Amino acid sequence: MxxxxxxxxxxxxxxxxxxxxxxxxxxxxxxxxxxxxxxxxxxxxxxxxxxxxxxxxxxxxxxxxxxxxxxxxxxxxxxxxxxxxxxxxxxxxxxxxxxxxxxxxxxxxxxxxxxxxxxxxxxxxxxxxxxxxxxxxxxxxxxxxxxxxxxxxxxxxxxxxxxxxxxxxxxxxxxxxxxxxxxxxxxxxxxxxxxxxxxxxxxxxxxxxxxxxxxxxxxxxxxxxxxxxxxxxxxxxxxxxxxxxxxxxxxxxxxxxxxxxxxxxxxxxxxxxxxxxxxxxxxQDKLGKQGSRIWAEGPLEIWSKDLSGGKHAIALFNRGESALSFESAQQTLSQFKALRFRNVWTHAEARFDGKNITIPSHGVMLLKEY
Known part of the structure; x- marks a missing residue:
């Protein structure tokens, strides 16, 4: 049907x-x-x-x-x-x-x-x-x-x-x-x-x-x-x-x-x-996977999405009213440390290399592996 x-x-x-x-x-x-x-x-x-x-x-x-x-x-x-x-x-x-x-x-x-x-x-x-x-x-x-x-x-x-x-x-x-x-x-x-x-x-x-x-x-x-x-x-x-x-x-x-x-x-x-x-x-990735929330703390959330070819997309969201640090998410993010990403909105290269990440209020860091 x-x-x-x-x-x-x-x-x-x-x-x-x-x-x-x-x-x-x-x-x-x-x-x-x-x-x-x-x-x-x-x-x-x-x-x-x-x-x-x-x-x-x-x-x-x-x-x-x-x-x-x-x-x-x-x-x-x-x-x-x-x-x-x-x-x-x-x-x-x-x-x-x-x-x-x-x-x-x-x-x-x-x-x-x-x-x-x-x-x-x-x-x-x-x-x-x-x-x-x-x-x-x-x-x-x-x-x-x-x-x-x-x-x-x-x-x-x-x-x-x-x-x-x-x-x-x-x-x-x-x-x-x-x-x-x-x-x-x-x-x-x-x-x-x-x-x-x-x-x-x-x-x-x-x-x-x-x-x-x-x-x-x-x-x-x-x-x-x-x-x-x-x-x-x-x-x-x-x-x-x-x-x-x-x-x-x-x-x-x-x-x-x-x-x-x-x-x-x-x-x-x-x-x-x-x-x-x-x-x-x-x-529009042809794999057709909907992303999942893999970490959340207060107004901060991290989502991961599997892409075709074994690639990934990662999104770090700050739903809060001020800039906030993702320092306590280091362990979750460490699983992606060997991967190379491009920031979708700034077009800059990005890596999870242990450095602290801060996202502005009502902001996002959207990353696509390449």
Whole structure:
């Protein structure tokens, strides 16, 4: 039943409309995002999915076929345009009767909608719990086992519908980590699944979500990924070092890299973070391993990630409010003393040679072995 790993052999990279445009997104915005992915070099760096989030939906016709609203006059033409740029197009729906923004969901129309998406040329579906939570509550009440079964059945139903079209689509579960989704999503066809509630463009929320992924690493791998939500890099709510922590942590997690900023107004700083080749290489490593937390003391954490070719990536995070020393981590770091690393953000060579390491507040040292 599981999706083929080749559909998402590495975790998806691209752009999603919600974080910046929310309900205002239009056909023109999506075309402009596609243009910007190409012009900025992001497409060539791996960002290939252009994902339309909620509010594209119009009404169903007398036969139940979903149509777009006035903001998206011709979805097939939009898909053709995105494809002409060497990119792929994503869309959004819900297993419930309504989406989060109150538009038409797919409940009772799963096969019909999947067929429509395939005819349009859609490559990626984000399927958002939303009103299906009310359906579960009404039918299952406090029966958690029944609720979990209903959740799986709803998501699996759309998976079967996608399969029946014959068109490969990345299938993204957006149901906030409910019912231990990571334990069953791969067998139910999910390529990625949200493990948390929504991210916000601030340090506290980003770190709460990102660092809570420790312990879920065994569920991730080629074709099936833990998803701690989209990137906020470039949206203005955090400073440079905090966005470097954000990108570093997502890379160590082998998390999807879905930019959520206005691509037409990227600063050089934002571009350098999103397009850092070493950070992307860590995230997209073909081994498909999610990193693990190997040491923690107070606000300090060290994460390690196995890379292909027997290489490693190491990240030293300081979540504290002042610069702090990793002196008490010397024993943990000593296992890497014979290895040569490059600092992803400074590009300098680095070794664990017994010297004390100090990391600034809300900062990270991300290292890739070479």
């Amino acid at each position: 599981a999706q083929q790993a080749s559909v998402a052999a590495t975790s998806p990279m691209g752009w999603n409309s919600w974080n910046h445009f929310a309900e205002r997104v239009t056909d023109a915005d999506v075309r402009a995002a596609a243009d910007a992915l190409v012009a900025s070099g992001m497409r060539d760096a791996g960002y290939i999915y252009v994902n339309i989030d909620d509010t594209w939906e119009g009404k169903r016709d007398a036969d139940g076929v979903i149509h777009t609203n006035e903001k998206f006059p011709d979805m097939k033409a939009l898909a053709d345009y995105v494809h002409s740029k060497g990119l792929k197009l994503g869309i959004y729906s819900s297993p419930g009767p309504k989406t989060c923004a109150g538009y038409e969901g797919s409940l009772g129309h799963e096969a019909q909608d999947a067929k429509t998406y395939a005819e349009w040329g859609i490559d990626y579906l984000k399927y958002d719990q939303c009103s299906f939570g009310d359906v579960i509550k009404q039918e299952a009440g406090d029966d958690l086992s029944k609720a979990a079964a209903m959740q799986r059945e709803a998501y699996e139903k759309m998976h079967k519908a996608i399969q029946s079209t014959g068109r490969p689509m990345v299938y993204s579960y957006c149901q906030y980590g409910l019912y231990a989704v990571w334990k069953w999503a791969p067998e139910a066809g999910g390529n990625l699944w949200r493990t948390t509630g929504d991210i916000s463009d601030n340090w506290d929320r980003m770190t709460l979500i990102g660092f809570s992924q420790a312990g879920l690493e065994k569920y991730a791998g080629p074709g099936h990924w833990n998803d701690p939500d989209m990137l906020e890099v470039g949206n203005g709510g955090m400073k440079k070092s905090e966005y470097e922590v954000h990108m570093s942590l997502w890379a160590m997690l082998a998390a999807p890299l879905l930019a959520g900023n206005d691509l037409s107004k990227m600063s050089d700083e934002t571009r350098e973070i999103l397009m850092n080749k070493d950070a992307i290489a860590i995230d």
